[in-house]
Amino acid sequence: MDNHSTTYQAILASALTLMQRCGYNAFSYADIAEQIGIRKASIHYYFPSKHDLAQAVVAHYRALARAGFAALQQMTADPAQQLEAYVAYFGEEVDGQPRMCLCALLAAEMLTLPAIVRVEVQGYYHEHEAWLAQVLESGQQQGSLHFIGTAAMAAQTLLATLEGAMLAARAYGQRERYLQISAAMLQQYRETR
Amino acid sequence: MDNHSTTYQAILASALTLMQRCGYNAFSYADIAEQIGIRKASIHYYFPSKHDLAQAVVAHYRALARAGFAALQQMTADPAQQLEAYVAYFGEEVDGQPRMCLCALLAAEMLTLPAIVRVEVQGYYHEHEAWLAQVLESGQQQGSLHFIGTAAMAAQTLLATLEGAMLAARAYGQRERYLQISAAMLQQYRETR
DNA sequence: GTCTATAGCCCGATAGAC
DNA sequence: GTCTATCGGGCTATAGAC
Numbered sequence: 380m381d382n383h384s385t386t387y388q389a390i391l392a393s394a395l396t397l398m399q400r401c402g403y404n405a406f407s408y409a410d411i412a413e414q415i416g417i418r419k420a421s422i423h424y425y426f427p428s429k430h431d432l433a434q435a436v437v438a439h440y441r442a443l444a445r446a447g448f449a450a451l452q453q454m455t456a457d458p459a460q461q462l463e464a465y466v467a468y469f470g471e472e473v474d475g476q477p478r479m480c481l482c483a484l485l486a487a488e489m490l491t492l493p494a495i496v497r498v499e500v501q502g503y504y505h506e507h508e509a510w511l512a513q514v515l516e517s518g519q520q521q522g523s524l525h526f527i528g529t530a531a532m533a534a535q536t537l538l539a540t541l542e543g544a545m546l547a548a549r550a551y552g553q554r555e556r557y558l559q560i561s562a563a564m565l566q567q568y569r570e571t572r
Numbered sequence: 573m574d575n576h577s578t579t580y581q582a583i584l585a586s587a588l589t590l591m592q593r594c595g596y597n598a599f600s601y602a603d604i605a606e607q608i609g610i611r612k613a614s615i616h617y618y619f620p621s622k623h624d625l626a627q628a629v630v631a632h633y634r635a636l637a638r639a640g641f642a643a644l645q646q647m648t649a650d651p652a653q654q655l656e657a658y659v660a661y662f663g664e665e666v667d668g669q670p671r672m673c674l675c676a677l678l679a680a681e682m683l684t685l686p687a688i689v690r691v692e693v694q695g696y697y698h699e700h701e702a703w704l705a706q707v708l709e710s711g712q713q714q715g716s717l718h719f720i721g722t723a724a725m726a727a728q729t730l731l732a733t734l735e736g737a738m739l740a741a742r743a744y745g746q747r748e749r750y751l752q753i754s755a756a757m758l759q760q761y762r763e764t765r
Numbered sequence: 766g767t768c769t770a771t772a773g774c775c776c777g778a779t780a781g782a783c
Numbered sequence: 784g785t786c787t788a789t790c791g792g793g794c795t796a797t798a799g800a801c
Contacts, residue, residue, distance in 0.1 A: 386784080404597040405684040407776065421785050423778065476683070483736075486743035487680035490669070491598040504743050527759055535749070536756045539736030540729065543676075546739075547732055550679035550697050556728070563729045566720055567760065579766080600794065614767050616796065 387425050389415045394436045399481050400474070402488050403433055403496065430493040437499035440481050441506060448510055458518035459569070465511075466561045469545060470554065477548035477557055486542075508534045515568075524568050533568075540564045580618050582608045587629045592674050593667075595681050596626055596689065623686040630692035633674050634699060641703055651711035652762070658704075659754045662738060663747065670741035670750055679735075701727045708761075717761050726761075733757045 393414045397406040408419045408429070426432035447468070451461050471478050482503040489497060511534035518524025526533040544560035576584075586607045590599040601612045601622070619625035640661070644654050664671050675696040682690060704727035711717025719726040737753035 384784085401684050402595075402597070402681055404595065405681070408778090409775080418786060419777085420779085420787080424784065427778085429777065479680075482743070483739055484680045486739040487672075487677045488595055488598070489742045489745075491594050500743055504740060527763065528756055532752065532756050535740065536733065536737075536753050539740055539753050540733040541736065542739055543732030543734065543736030544729075546676055546679040546735055547697060547728065549682045550675070550693055552682075559725065560729050560732050563721055563725050570720065577766085601796090602793080611768060612795090613769080613797085617766060620796085622795065 384425075386415075386417065386421070390422055390425055390432070391436060391439055394432055395440060395481070396474075398433065398436055399479055399484065400476075402484050403492055404488060430495055433493065434495045434499055437481065437485065437496060437503065441499065441503050444503070444507065457523065458514045458521070459523040461514050462511075462518065462524070462568070463565065465514075466541065466565060469541060470558050470561060472554055476552070477545065477554040479545050479549055480542055483542040483545055504538070508538055511537055518568075525571055526568055537564065537568070577618075579608075579610065579614070583615055583618055583625070584629060584632055587625055588633060588674070589667075591626070591629055592672055592677065593669075595677050596685055597681060623688055626686065627688045627692055630674065630678065630689060630696065634692065634696050637696070637700065650716065651707045651714070652716040654707050655704075655711065655717070655761070656758065658707075659734065659758060662734060663751050663754060665747055669745070670738065670747040672738055672742055673735055676735040676738055697731070701731055704730055711761075718764055719761055730757065730761070 390411060393411045394406070397410050397414070400406075401410075408422050411422055412419045422432070426435060451464055454464065455461060469478055469480060473479075482500050485492060485496065485500045486504075489500065492500070508531070512530045515524055515526060515533050515537070516530040519526065519530065541561060541564070544557045544564075547560065548554055548557035550556075583604060586604045587599070590603050590607070593599075601615050604615055605612045615625070619628060644657055647657065648654060662671055662673060666672075675693050678685060678689065678693045679697075682693065685693070701724070705723045708717055708719060708726050708730070709723040712719065712723065734754060734757070737750045737757075740753065741747055741750035743749075
């Protein structure tokens with residue numbers, strides 16, 4: 380993630396913010412240039428095409444999540460608490476707006492994305508489903524989390540609910556939408572059946 | 573919905589298809605013109621601006637759903653069956669791709685949408701949540717559907733899961749994703765607690 | 766109502782000076 | 784590395800003939 384110039388980092392960070400807000404199709408090199416105080420042409424030095432930039436942004440986003448998983452593991456060994464912290468992260472406010480998962484947004488735009496970006500989005504989904512499945516599995520074994528069927532299926536369902544909740548929060552412009560839905564969902568996984 | 577010319581109807585239908593595929597930002601008047609065999613300028617006769625067109629498309633989409641609700645009511649009075657039919661509709665294949673809810677896609681693009689379109693998207697969410705809440709309520713009263721908390725909260729959670737499942741299906745390009753997640757979710761509402 | 770023609774703008778991308 | 788300048792193209796939208 381490092382051994383890159385500060386300009387490179389600034390472009391990546393700016394593009395991440397813009398893509399989380401507007402998606403792939405509605406942000407431009409001009410937006411980034413204005414945000415970090417350089418010229419459009421300079422961005423092409425680091426990222427020849429928009430395809431390359433978007434691919435790097437999603438790869439970076441995935442790396443951030445991986446670091447988050449490690450930090451979560453460091454924080455607590457309790458699967459139920461790990462799950463709660465994961466859910467809480469997406470409930471934070473960003474720029475006065477509910478946080479939005481970059482890859483939920485890109486999944487919506489999927490059919491208009493360059494192939495290299497599509498692959499990264501699928502990788503994100505796979506990583507998060509795998510992490511959630513492992514957390515659910517552990518929680519089930521120690522009796523703190525409960526669900527029907529396989530951990531893998533429950534993980535897919537859980538992730539779908541969270542991303543759908545973020546969509547609803549964005550649609551209404553109300554962070555509370557996510558908080559309420561995610562709380563109701565967590566309740567289901569805590570209940571014994 | 574009628575007392576409009578056939579060209580008007582053709583534009584609306586074409587725009588709906590394109591928006592469900594590409595979203596608001598990635599479809600153009602040129603796409604519609606090519607699809608239905610007229611010229612770009614003619615579209616402006618019916619829909620002066622892209623804002624107007626998108627607003628009309630979402631309003632039309634909402635009306636289709638309302639007609640669907642009525643047809644569902646006609647088909648069966650059993651809430652559990654109504655819910656199943658609702659879920660099954662979004663699992664159909666369209667143009668060789670998993671069906672995608674227009675308003676899930678637009679919710680993702682929300683921050684880049686014209687105000688009049690945003691309002692329509694929120695209206696869609698509200699209508700569907702209200703319909704689902706009423707179905708869940710009825711199902712609970714007659715003992716065929718089960719959930720924790722209020723019907724309104726369960727409806728929001730259920731809708732979030734479905735729209736998240738459609739996102740996942742689109743991300744992977746696999747309709748089965750939606751079918752599996754929605755089936756797992758329905759299972760939760762059928763289980764007695 | 767539908768067309769041709771075009772204005773005016775923004776886009777991604779490149780060339781080449783410094 | 785960053786800049787200025789610009790190209791070529793797509794976009795929404797309008798003017799005006801038919």
